[in-house]
Amino acid sequence: MKKVRVSLGKKRSYDIVIGYKIASNYLEKLIKKLGLGNEAAVITNPAIHSIHRNAIKGFLKRLKANAATIKIPDRETSKSNRQVIKIIESIVKVDKGRGLFIIAFGGGVVGDTGGFVASIYKRGVPYIQIPTTLLAQVDSAIGGKVAIDLTSAKNLVGAFYQPRLVISDISILRSLPSRQIRSGLAEIIKYGIIKDKRLFKFLERNIKDILKLKRDPLEYVIYRSSKIKAAYVKADERDTKGIRAQLNFGHTIGHAIEAASRYSKLYSHGEAIAIGMIAASEIAVKMGLLKRPSLERITNLIKKGGLPTTISRGLDIKKIMKAQLYDKKIIHGVNRFILPVRIGKANIYEKIPKRLISEVIKNRCA
Numbered sequence: 523m524k525k526v527r528v529s530l531g532k533k534r535s536y537d538i539v540i541g542y543k544i545a546s547n548y549l550e551k552l553i554k555k556l557g558l559g560n561e562a563a564v565i566t567n568p569a570i571h572s573i574h575r576n577a578i579k580g581f582l583k584r585l586k587a588n589a590a591t592i593k594i595p596d597r598e599t600s601k602s603n604r605q606v607i608k609i610i611e612s613i614v615k616v617d618k619g620r621g622l623f624i625i626a627f628g629g630g631v632v633g634d635t636g637g638f639v640a641s642i643y644k645r646g647v648p649y650i651q652i653p654t655t656l657l658a659q660v661d662s663a664i665g666g667k668v669a670i671d672l673t674s675a676k677n678l679v680g681a682f683y684q685p686r687l688v689i690s691d692i693s694i695l696r697s698l699p700s701r702q703i704r705s706g707l708a709e710i711i712k713y714g715i716i717k718d719k720r721l722f723k724f725l726e727r728n729i730k731d732i733l734k735l736k737r738d739p740l741e742y743v744i745y746r747s748s749k750i751k752a753a754y755v756k757a758d759e760r761d762t763k764g765i766r767a768q769l770n771f772g773h774t775i776g777h778a779i780e781a782a783s784r785y786s787k788l789y790s791h792g793e794a795i796a797i798g799m800i801a802a803s804e805i806a807v808k809m810g811l812l813k814r815p816s817l818e819r820i821t822n823l824i825k826k827g828g829l830p831t832t833i834s835r836g837l838d839i840k841k842i843m844k845a846q847l848y849d850k851k852i853i854h855g856v857n858r859f860i861l862p863v864r865i866g867k868a869n870i871y872e873k874i875p876k877r878l879i880s881e882v883i884k885n886r887c888a
């Protein structure tokens with residue numbers, strides 16, 4: 523079992539606990555230590571519930587908390603105001619006023635929605651994250667960004683609201699489809715490129731074993747990624763200093779690819795940002811910031827990770843360019859890109875010429 527501390531002062535600091543079978547073996551001890559309350563609302567979805575029903579039942583029993591399990595539909599559109607009100611109506615039924623806390627047991631959709639509900643129910647109740655996807659374990663469950671979507675844009679209504687604990691149980695990932703594993707892997711590769719050349723090298727050597735969910739290398743990369751994310755969150759909790767923004771490496775063009783495919787299942791988030799990371803690295807090479815062999819290493823690792831390197835499924839380049847113009851990183855009409863200068867370091871650059879952006883997007887279209 524490994525621990526990473528997210529240090530945010532006395533009141534908002536918390537641990538990320540990473541290990542094998544910790545949800546079933548240690549959860550109640552960890553929760554009790556925090557003294558969160560006597561009533562628990564577990565938010566999950568039917569698919570995850572049907573696989574992990576016994577684990578949920580087991581830890582709720584041992585917690586001896588009055589508990590409700592609330593299932594939300596398994597799709598991005600669950601991050602909605604309607605769903606939030608439905609969840610709250612279910613919570614009200616179990617809340618007897620003896621201290622209620624929320625457990626978000628699922629991927630990023632459950633985590634973002636559950637965390638958002640925790641931030642607004644009774645003006646804020648404690649919550650813990652038990653991320654069940656690799657992406658959620660290394661990214662979305664850490665850092666307190668909670669949000670729901672509007673039809674006009676994703677994550678438009680939200681808050682910064684930190685969990686009291688994150689439990690990343692590697693054994694839960696065994697049931698995760700391999701496409702979802704690869705999607706989370708893309709974020710891990712991102713951490714290597716922007717911050718940690720040793721992590722990058724480790725991935726180059728061990729990626730096949732990680733894809734097979736071998737315990738030690740998987741635990742190591744989740745631990746390193748959590749540590750890196752925690753450091754960014756500590757340095758720039760509210761994403762106002764241009765530090766946390768570095769985590770958006772690959773996401774400008776990545777989000778444009780997702781938006782151009784209208785968030786259909788055509789590209790998972792990780793697949794889209796894998797292409798986005800290569801495109802951003804190509805911009806860096808063209809601007810003389812990054813050496814070509816580094817771009818080749820990045821492209822090779824992404825390939826080895828079973829992620830796409832080109833847009834080969836008939837996406838319209840004009841649509842991608844247009845979507846890219848609406849990226850939230852564009853401030854007062856000035857675009858911003860996170861570009862690697864070497865493996866393990868990236869900086870923020872503004873006013874990247876449009877010509878360069880469209881050139882690299884065209885390059886990515888097979």
Ligand SMILES: NC(=O)c1ccc[n+]([C@@H]2O[C@H](COP(=O)([O-])OP(=O)(O)OC[C@H]3O[C@@H](n4cnc5c(N)ncnc54)[C@H](O)[C@@H]3O)[C@@H](O)[C@H]2O)c1
Nearest residue numbers: 569596629630631632654655657658661662667694697698
């Ligand atoms: N808050 C943040 O900082 C942050 C960061 C990145 C992404 N996000 C958000 O996260 C969401 C995406 O999260 P995601 O990639 O985890 O997707 P997801 O929550 O949709 O989960 C992906 C799929 O995996 C299934 N699943 C989850 N755990 C499983 C398990 N252990 N076994 C079998 N199936 C399982 C889910 O039912 C779902 O079908 C998006 O809404 C995105 O906006 C938030």
Ligand SMILES: [Zn+2]
Nearest residue numbers: 709773791795
């Ligand atoms: Zn991402």
